[in-house]
Amino acid sequence: MKTLDIIALTLVIIGAINWGLIGFFGFDLVASLFGEMSAFSRVVYALVGIAGLYSLSFFGKRTESPRT
Template identity: 45%
Template sequence: MNRTALDRVALVLVIIGAINWLLIGLLDYNLVYEVSTLLGMGTLLSRIIYSIVGLSGLYTISLLFREAEPARE
């Protein structure tokens, strides 16, 4: 199956979200919030990032239901 640029971006964002949750679960460290705070945006930027990652997660659900292309010989 050929992946579009949007597919790849969405997958990367979902992976970043998963890594952030791993850090929260194992180390009680929220990387997204820390980066947002360093940039001076705090909660607002965190909410924007979480929203984008969440939308990416919803989009990647569509990858499960796409038809696979026939194998090339």
């Protein structure tokens, strides 16, 4: 995996965990850590969104399976 793929996947996982916390418990982890719509929390949300869009390209990638 390329470094950019790993970073994007990590950000998507962070976003998924945050949305899960919002959905199940009404708790926004990013907002509680960095402030309600502070400049840094907006950057985090933007990076997660960009990572999600970039991760769409994973659907078009082929993986090689090991030959037996």
